[in-house]
Amino acid sequence: MIHNPTIDVLLGHRSIRKYTRQAVPDEVIDTIVTAGQQAAFAHQCYSIILCKDASKHAFNAPLLFTVCVDLHKMEKVMAARGWQREMCDSATLLFSIQDAAYAAQNMVIAAESMGLGTCYLGFVPFAAEANKERMNLPEKVMPLVGIVMGYPDQNPPVRPRFPKDFTLFEGRYRQLDDTDVTKAMEQMDKGYLAQNYYRNNNVMLPLEEKEESYTFSDYSWTEHISRKLGQWERDPEKMEALFATYGFCITKKEKTDEI
Numbered sequence: 001m002i003h004n005p006t007i008d009v010l011l012g013h014r015s016i017r018k019y020t021r022q023a024v025p026d027e028v029i030d031t032i033v034t035a036g037q038q039a040a041f042a043h044q045c046y047s048i049i050l051c052k053d054a055s056k057h058a059f060n061a062p063l064l065f066t067v068c069v070d071l072h073k074m075e076k077v078m079a080a081r082g083w084q085r086e087m088c089d090s091a092t093l094l095f096s097i098q099d100a101a102y103a104a105q106n107m108v109i110a111a112e113s114m115g116l117g118t119c120y121l122g123f124v125p126f127a128a129e130a131n132k133e134r135m136n137l138p139e140k141v142m143p144l145v146g147i148v149m150g151y152p153d154q155n156p157p158v159r160p161r162f163p164k165d166f167t168l169f170e171g172r173y174r175q176l177d178d179t180d181v182t183k184a185m186e187q188m189d190k191g192y193l194a195q196n197y198y199r200n201n202n203v204m205l206p207l208e209e210k211e212e213s214y215t216f217s218d219y220s221w222t223e224h225i226s227r228k229l230g231q232w233e234r235d236p237e238k239m240e241a242l243f244a245t246y247g248f249c250i251t252k253k254e255k256t257d258e259i
């Protein structure tokens, strides 16, 4: 394994959920945003909204960046050239999500390299009406993710990851057998249990239709993620409506001009 300052920042990443009140200097903020913008892009279809009111942020972090996919401004650029967008919303969104995600991750790496802590907030897009109102979002601007940042007031350990041979396949996807799956689950679950992660964070997602049989002694990462993916957001129409609130149509367009 090669080490250099960049690799060490990447390998030292862990989400921070407790922050000091120390203000983040403007120069640091500017550097974070510049580093975000320097990410590779397909179309630069994203915008970043910064809020500095710690009292309103998760974990009372001093900074909240909301990284949005933004087709509004690119449509303005195209209009100035006499074009209108014909690429469908789902394809354009796919590219824009890539752009926004790489910018977000560059910001996280830049911040962590300067001693700040960070934590992504993945629920931000779901509060569509509140977001539009609070951030004055025009149509076709959708928050993708929030990132809180500030100086850490905790020093948690680095969290486990899946084994490399469960993640990297050379050339072709490898057939996974039960042993692979068990080994991967064990690496994650034992790792999280050894850190007392869910007990320390007092998090155990409720079961919607079954009786609880877990305690913090055996509730771990694969159970946690299974409860999310096995219970949450089952209704595709609700998701269509969510995208529509932001001005995106992710289903087949009704053609009104055809007989």
Ligand SMILES: Cc1cc2nc3c(=O)[nH]c(=O)nc-3n(C[C@H](O)[C@H](O)[C@H](O)COP(=O)(O)O)c2cc1C
Binding pocket: 013, 014, 015, 016, 017, 119, 120, 121, 122, 123, 145, 158, 159
């Ligand atoms: C897209 C995304 C959304 C996330 N949303 C949340 C969140 O809402 N709340 C939270 O506390 N952590 C959130 N996280 C942080 C993850 O829980 C964390 O990255 C993961 O557990 C791995 O831990 P680590 O970042 O400490 O390595 C999110 C991370 C990502 C990438």
